[in-house]
Amino acid sequence: MKSIKLPLFCGSIYFLLIAIAHAIGLKIPGLFIYFNVPSYAYQNKIISLLAFGWAAFFFTASITLSRPLIKSILIIGLAALAMLTCININTDFAALSEKINPNLFHIETGILLLYWIWLFWCYNKIKQRKDLQQAKPADANAR
Numbered sequence: 001m002k003s004i005k006l007p008l009f010c011g012s013i014y015f016l017l018i019a020i021a022h023a024i025g026l027k028i029p030g031l032f033i034y035f036n037v038p039s040y041a042y043q044n045k046i047i048s049l050l051a052f053g054w055a056a057f058f059f060t061a062s063i064t065l066s067r068p069l070i071k072s073i074l075i076i077g078l079a080a081l082a083m084l085t086c087i088n089i090n091t092d093f094a095a096l097s098e099k100i101n102p103n104l105f106h107i108e109t110g111i112l113l114l115y116w117i118w119l120f121w122c123y124n125k126i127k128q129r130k131d132l133q134q135a136k137p138a139d140a141n142a143r
Contacts, residue, residue, distance in 0.1 A: 004070070004126050007119045008062035011073070014115075015055035022048035033084060033108050036100055037093065070123055077116050084109045 021031035022044040029035045061069045088109060093100040 004065065004119075004122045005062050007115070007122050008058050008070070008073075011115070011119065012055045012058035012062060015051045015058060018051040019048045019055060022051060029104065030108060030111070033105060036104075037096060067127070074116070074120055074123060077119070081109065081113055081116060084112070 018031050020026075021028050025041065025044055027035040032039075057069065057073060060066070061073055084105075088102060088105045091102070093102045093105075
């Protein structure tokens with residue numbers, strides 16, 4: 001079971017670091033995907049709040065081992081990767097600044113994909129085991 005707890009806990013720490021970096025405006029590559037693209041303080045505060053929410057979801061999943069929550073994290077993570085890829089491919093970063101190298105954004109997104117694959121692999125490795133908490137159906141007799 002430890003095999004799924006570790007990537008979930010690592011995810012919670014990662015998103016907590018993203019939340020902190022965005023809250024204080026510290027543009028660290030990896031914590032700011034678009035670290036050399038101009039941004040506004042209000043955007044960073046919004047991202048900070050949302051990243052803190054992700055950190056909470058990952059942390060909760062690492063403690064409860066809730067199968068539905070882990071599935072949601074995997075699905076939402078895949079959607080986030082698709083959106084980052086779309087942004088990386090379709091944004092004219094040169095129009096913002098000639099100094100921006102979009103290849104760095106592809107590398108960062110690729111690293112996130114590797115993390116997602118690790119999490120997905122760990123989930124599939126243990127999903128048949130009874131260690132994961134199943135969603136409990138509503139009790140029909142509780143009326």
